Amino acid sequence: AQSVTQLGSHVSVSEGALVLLRCNYSSSVPPYLFWYVQYPNQGLQLLLKYTTGATLVKGINGFEAEFKKSETSFHLTKPSAHMSDAAEYFCAVSFNDYKLSFGAGTTVTVRA
Amino acid sequence: DGGITQSPKYLFRKEGQNVTLSCEQNLNHDAMYWYRQDPGQGLRLIYYSQIVNDFQKGDIAEGYSVSREKKESFPLTVTSAQKNPTAFYLCASIGQDEQFFGPGTRLTVL
Numbered sequence: 521a522q523s524v525t526q527l528g529s530h531v532s533v534s535e536g537a538l539v540l541l542r543c544n545y546s547s548s549v550p551p552y553l554f555w556y557v558q559y560p561n562q563g564l565q566l567l568l569k570y571t572t573g574a575t576l577v578k579g580i581n582g583f584e585a586e587f588k589k590s591e592t593s594f595h596l597t598k599p600s601a602h603m604s605d606a607a608e609y610f611c612a613v614s615f616n617d618y619k620l621s622f623g624a625g626t627t628v629t630v631r632a
Numbered sequence: 633d634g635g636i637t638q639s640p641k642y643l644f645r646k647e648g649q650n651v652t653l654s655c656e657q658n659l660n661h662d663a664m665y666w667y668r669q670d671p672g673q674g675l676r677l678i679y680y681s682q683i684v685n686d687f688q689k690g691d692i693a694e695g696y697s698v699s700r701e702k703k704e705s706f707p708l709t710v711t712s713a714q715k716n717p718t719a720f721y722l723c724a725s726i727g728q729d730e731q732f733f734g735p736g737t738r739l740t741v742l
Binding site for chain 2: 524529552554556561562563564565566569571610618619620622623624625
């Protein structure tokens with residue numbers, strides 16, 4: 521069975537600093553990979569996804585992620601944090617069966 | 633505007649009562665999903681439906697039931713058999729390899 525691990529349940533960064541959120545998956549075959557963002561009491565919004573092709577994926581709001589098959593990772597980065605980036609972030613995987621498996625989530629706080 | 637709507641946004645239930653959460657989509661998507669979200673646990677799949685009049689159990693289906701009589705609608709019933717129903721419930725549908733989520737319903741059992 522596949523699983524998704526997000527390292528760090530809470531991350532605190534200064535405004536303007538690098539945001540790095542880590543995601544690793546366990547699977548013998550490469551999955552489809554997703555990052556979602558959730559603001560309090562709202563649904564999830566897709567930031568970016570990897571299905572096939574280029575392993576560096578750019579998403580909305582300045583975020584990007586790189587699929588590294590050898591490391592079974594899909595870490596999310598943003599070069600310069602903004603106050604509006606404070607939210608909870610979820611990594612998810614699927615294997616083309618249209619079911620998503622989610623990590624436990626990482627809450628990002630941004631310090632002024 | 634196309635999207636997914638969930639109602640109500642907040643729901644309170646007494647112990648022992650069944651309650652139904654609404655999920656409607658106008659995206660013309662075939663597949664729909666229900667997830668439960670608890671703090672620190674991510675989202676867990678309750679039920680999903682890939683086509684009208686058909687649905688499958690997810691990872692935590694006990695104490696829940698669903699129906700899929702129309703493509704646009706996928707209501708979730710939380711029954712009295714669900715031992716710990718207080719949670720945030722999210723409905724989603726899938727199109728173009730991407731799941732689209734509704735705004736969620738927060739259920740509190742009093």
